[in-house]
Amino acid sequence: MKNLTYLRFEILRTLRNRRFLIFSLIFPLVLFFAIASPNKNIIVLGIPFPLYYMTGMAAWGSMTAMLSSGARIAAERQIGWTRQMKITPLSTWSYFTAKVLSGYMMALFAIIGLGIAGSTLGVSLSAVQWLTMLVLLLIGLIPFAVIGILLGHLMKVDSLGPALGGVTSLFALLGGSFGPIFTSGVMLKIVKDIPSYWLVQASRSVLSPSGWPPAQAWIVIAIWSVVMARIAARVYQRDTQRVS
Amino acid sequence: MRALEKDRSGIVLTSLSKSFGVVQAVRAIDVNIAAGEIVALLGPNGAGKTTTIDMVLGLTRPDKGTVTLFGQSPSDAVKAGLVGGMLQTGSPPQYLNVRELITMVASLYPHALDVDEVLRLTGTTEIAKRSTVKLSGGQTQRVRFAIALVADPDLLVLDEPTASIDVEGRRDFWNVMRSVAAEGKTVIFATHYLEEADSYADRIILMARGRIVADGPPTEIKAKVGGRVIRATLVDVPVAELSQLPGVSNAERRGEGVTLSCGDSEASDKVLRELLARYPGARDLEVRGVGLEEAFLELTADDQDQADALRAGTDFNRGQELQ
16 A cells, blocks of 8 residues: 555544444444443353453454445445546555555454453453454454455445444354354354354464464455455456446 | 657547447547647537546446547556546545545645645635535535546546536636646536537537537537528418428427528528518518527437438538448
8 A cells, every 4th residue: 555645534534434433343342341241250161251252342343344444435436436536546456455454443443442341351361362362353354354345346325234234243143243152063163164253263262272273264264355355356347347 | 748748649539439238329439639629528418428538538448449548548547647537426425524535636646736726726725624525516516626636637537517516606617627728738528518618618529329420619510500590570471381481491480470490591591582572571580590509409309310410421520430
């Protein structure tokens, strides 16, 4: 991203979007305190509940940030701004990169916010563990950056709100953000193929002896990223062929 | 200027064609625009103006034919920052004020103008701190113009730039545009306001149904499409009888007055003589040239496509190939 002025304004626009702040930052924080406070001494599947729930909410909030950042492309397409950008020297790649980076910026706020909230409820990790968790979450968000851009090209602005809400909730729910819903059997096998599952599992990983998630996590994240990117590229190309 | 130093060839469209499904939006047009010219693309909705502009800007890929801007492909010229465009749609995005938006766009260009200078030129200094979503139609249009201008482009392309501005605002807009263009910029603008094309362009390209039906300086276009209209006060003569007069293509009556349309000045002279000979009671005679407006309506009338194309070809088309 060689154009820092453009990126700066893109981030400024993201920060000024109040709905964005509410859904990716405030909601997860409120839910975290509401659910984790009364349960702070419980252990879930070997993990202290505040740590589990902190990671779950960080996953939810940062996922929302990533998805809605890309999805904002839908609004810019609708008002014709993307076409205006295409007749500037800004490359399509840079345009997308700025969206992803501003999404990551908000995701970072969500993760840090929940980290601080977690510490107040007794989550205590070493510096290495905190850093590992941050890195794992940032990597785990890659598929969601791509899915955001995909939604930005598939959705009309009218349907964007419900679509984003639905997609985020589904990923968060299946991934176990609000608590593990499948602990064994075939359904567990299925949800393990969903990238949000591994986002939430970052809490388990940092407590594990190696500090890293199993190979399956990397494979699932990689496959989702590549497949979604291919679909997004195809939708983008279809979208660029103007039909009127 | 910059582009002139590199290449003097200006804007060249060669047998440019584009269809959308069965609709032939642009049909093999050839256009040469010299650097520094101000050209109006004039035509009704559906004439192919926007499609042509989209191809010039590289937003739409032609089915056939080529576009070169100062000897380069549209996408290369755009990448080099040689092109500024004001599209028909393209509202400014939200969560920025006007100055921030212009600054953001300026940052994308290698040789952008000073932002304050652009705000001043486009009359947006007073609204520089206003949010982009709180602008009136006219203000939005000026901001969109500022976006096109801040690139300091060699080619400025404006697609119906005054579509949502009032008359006074339009005049202001064109005054700014002219002063900007005086610096040697090439300007192509699409419009369906005839006065605009007439007043502000050096050259008018009249488009209808995806073809060029006339191309030349405004005065020349007017002369070439110059039919004549005769008005007279004449009672008790049925319109049907008047329309039979040799040389009259159409006759209408409003109260005591009649209006006779004639092909050209030769025809109108003949009709005038015949009229006075047959109806000595005719008074208040008035002969005038058809305005560009009427000529335009006639030329681009939907149900006369073929006839128009033929007439256009024989009368005033410059080497335009006909189907």
